[in-house]
Amino acid sequence: MLELDDPRWSALTHAHGSAADIPDLLRQLARTTDPKDNYKSEPWFTLWSSLCHQDDVFDASYAAVPHIVEIACKATGPLDFRFFQLPAAIEIARNKGNGPQIPGHLAATYSDAIFRLTDCVALHRREDWNEPVLLSAFSALAVAKGHQRIAEAIMNLDDDLIEKLIASDFGEQS
Template sequence: MLSLEDHRWGELQHAYGRAVDVPDLLRELRSATSPTKGYQEEPWYSLWSSLCHQGDVYTASYAAVPHIVEIAAETRTPIDSSFFQLPAAIEVARRTGRGPEIPAECADDYHRALASLGEVVSLHRNDAWDQSMLLSAMAAQAVAKGHVDVAEVMLNLDSDLIAKINRLEFN
């Protein structure tokens, strides 16, 4: 895993240019693991806007995923749904052509982190989950097993769409 002190973060890119700020955001995330009250809370707001901007991902996105998954695995209290949702969204974007190739120095750690998402979901199975957490956990499980199409569906579901599906409204 690319150390947060590694100078190569400055060579990686995110939505706004060089990813020199990502290590500090990941450090901040270590102390902000609890569920958030809204999408504009930091550091998640900056992580999402930098690493998965309007559905596009970047080289820094791949380097950040192992850190995000590791923090989720080490946290023993309830976590925010973005710990599952952001890695799943990054992989969906990558696999659907909305991102560059994974840098060679990040590839093994990135794939290992994705594969471990199922286990990390299991570590948090006894936490209280709202619908967003459930859908995010399901998307993470799907990504961990290589089912990117299912993960994309989980990431796009909301209460209105679930209700339409349950009523078999497919117009």
């Protein structure tokens, strides 16, 4: 895992340029693992807009995922759903070709972090989960097991689509 004080963060990029700011955002994240009410809550808003911007990912995204998963695995108590959702979204985007290849020095820890999402979900299984946490956990499990299409489908579920699925209401089919 690329240590947070490693100078190579400055050579990595995200949607807005140099990733030199990501270590401080990850440190902030480690102090605030509880669920947030607002999608603009920091540091999540900046992490998301920097690391998975309009479904594009960056080399800094691959460096950040192991930290996000590690923070989630060490956290006690309820987690913000984005601990599962952001790594899953990054992996989905990567598999769709919406980012660069994983740099060699990040490949092993990134792959291990994606696999560790299963452990992370299991560590938090006894907590009460609202719908966003449940859907994000399912999506994280799906990417960890190599099912990106299913992960993306789960991530895109909303109240309207869930109701249509329950009612089997998909309109006219040709």
